[in-house]
Amino acid sequence: MIGSVFRASALALGLMAGTLAQAGEFIVVQSTTSTQNSGLLDHILPAFEAETGIEVRVVAVGTGQAIKNAANGDGDVLLVHARAAEEKFVAEGWGVERLDVMYNDFVLVGPASDPAGVRGGSDIVAALSAIAEVEAPFASRGDDSGTHKAELRHWQSSGIDVSAASGGWYRETGSGMGATLNLAAGMGAYALTDRATWIAFANKGDLVIAVEGDARLFNQYGVILVNPEKHPGVKAEAGQRFVDWLTGADGQAAISGYTLDGQQLFFPNAK
């Protein structure tokens, strides 16, 4: 027994050593769930890794948490979609420079039965007002993510104070896009989602797109190199190569090359 415990320990230590000896250079990218859950990063990163030999490790969390993690120095590059927060991040010195990468758009999804009668419209603010009017269930991210920030902007435009309805028809999941869509599908609620996650999402249930095409539903993604002057541990050179690649011809082509069910999910627009 003691012998086998020793053998097991030795084996475990050996395996650990194998795990800890991390081969090659890598960078950590703090990103949002939409870029991962949609499958975009899995599609484009191998090309970058093959070209540069730099491994990209993606931590996919909500935009709010991604920005906080990056401000703590726990990442080399930030790839998120909340322009105001990104510019604040750079203005406070945490990031070097914010660059546009790509865009897609948000869509309002809801149950096919459409209790608020908003289906087919293209005015997001009017649709939200209608939902509030009939107090149809609405599932919000409630997690300070890019999508959540966008959603709150539209509520504000409609002049509705959703905090009053919190826990009633307005449900804040405090979770990722996927978890929120699972909830919306489960309880027949409306929800705001980015189109990429929506297309890739496999548990739609009877949810359908209710509102799309509003210019205000534009969803811009930006990339920022975390400031090495704030965090000397940042791998500035490798991180910069990733930023350059992503906003350069190869990266932009890779982004537009990603389709799912014949639909393009992200549209490159780096300048």
Next chain:
Amino acid sequence: MRDLVEESGLVIETQGLRISRRGQSLLDVPNLRLGGPGPTVILGPNGAGKSLLLRCLHGLIQADAGTVRQNGRALDAEERASQAMVFQRPVMLRRSVAGNLDFVLRRRGLNRAQRQARIAALLAEGGLPSRARQGARSLSVGEAQRLAILRALATEPEVLFLDEPTSALDPGATQAVESLVLRASARGVRIVMVTHDIGQARRLAADVVVMMGGQVVEHGPAAQVLDDPASGAVRRFLAGELIF
């Protein structure tokens, strides 16, 4: 109390031994002297302090006052190593029967061959050879108590204390334990045994100590104490009358 028993090599004595809790005296044995060849049987009703005295003699309990001496020396590690004890409820290690003996022999530094030889001899002595590989906890109570005695004997003690070893046993199992104890005594192991079984005292004892209320009320050769006790209380106890 006068010592009426012939002195042999080993002497255990108490000097001013006292234990009290919350102002109540539990044990007060100022000058007991166990000097004979034994076996010594400590007799008395429940709560008389027999087990407490035994634990003091073995150094398991530190008395509030007084000392225990063996051959004139205070109980230190060396003296205690010459003693062994068997408890009312045998403590079976979570090992095989042989493993329980091996545990003690290993501590004595015997090599493997020596240990195996000793284990075989001890199991034969206790009538347990067929049980060697069995888990000790699966033994019957009587077998377990025999194993506990064998394990105590494996330490090659000069003194063996037994605390009511047969209180839970049927007559057959009791007889097996008694014969094991008597054979050890015959080989020169000094036996000090607590019981409340007067018949057992008659069968085993060379000298008898009678305790009541934490005190030794009578100590002498078995025949004298059991057949012609000096105190009326002891007479009534031996006659089976309720005391207190």
Next chain:
Amino acid sequence: MQNFAQEMQAAFALVLAGDSELLGIVGLSLRVSLFAVLCAALIGMPLGAALAVGRFPGRRAMVVLVNALMGLPPVVVGLIVYLMLSRSGPLGVLQLLYTPTAMIIAQVVLVTPIIAALTRQVVEMLDAEYAEQMRSLGLSRLATVPVLLWDGRVALLTALLAGFGRAIAEVGAVIIVGGNINHVTRVMTTAIALETSKGNLALALALGAVLIGIAVAVNALVSLLGARSRAEALAHA
């Protein structure tokens, strides 16, 4: 509705075919959790034994504390370990965040109280029975501890399994400190969380079934090992 039967079948086909992606995830889960349990045992068992047989001031308070820590919320542990290992945290220079080591640390924090508390319970109960006999045989309190641990081995094995169960099934802590990075820190539970968030419920469920299968296999292995060790103990005694 998704075709659950089909998805489950596909997932098990991946396992049976030795799909390298899935095997990598399973392997990392096992490595992280087994190593975490090993470390937690090295800390928790002596600690539990000390709490059981030791007599020192603050012992009762520590027993209560360790018992309470059995219910530590994984997310809180993850957060604390994150704050420690973050580059802006006190241990940031070690650059352990988003590595398997960080996940092991979080799981050690989660599992150690479980092993310590259960060890204390086992050792204390055994000690109540053994203490006088051991003292009679001339063993010091310290020398008694290994005897108690060895004789309590069957119950302690169960304590280790309880710890392992907690470690391998836990997601809240490892997803924060590991980051669920593909091929680096993605384990069974974080993969399940990811597939759930993608809406691939059947695949997530299949992965869950695989996780349960692993837990059953580890338990069976340990119980087999335990039976063999008992047989060995009897044979070599």
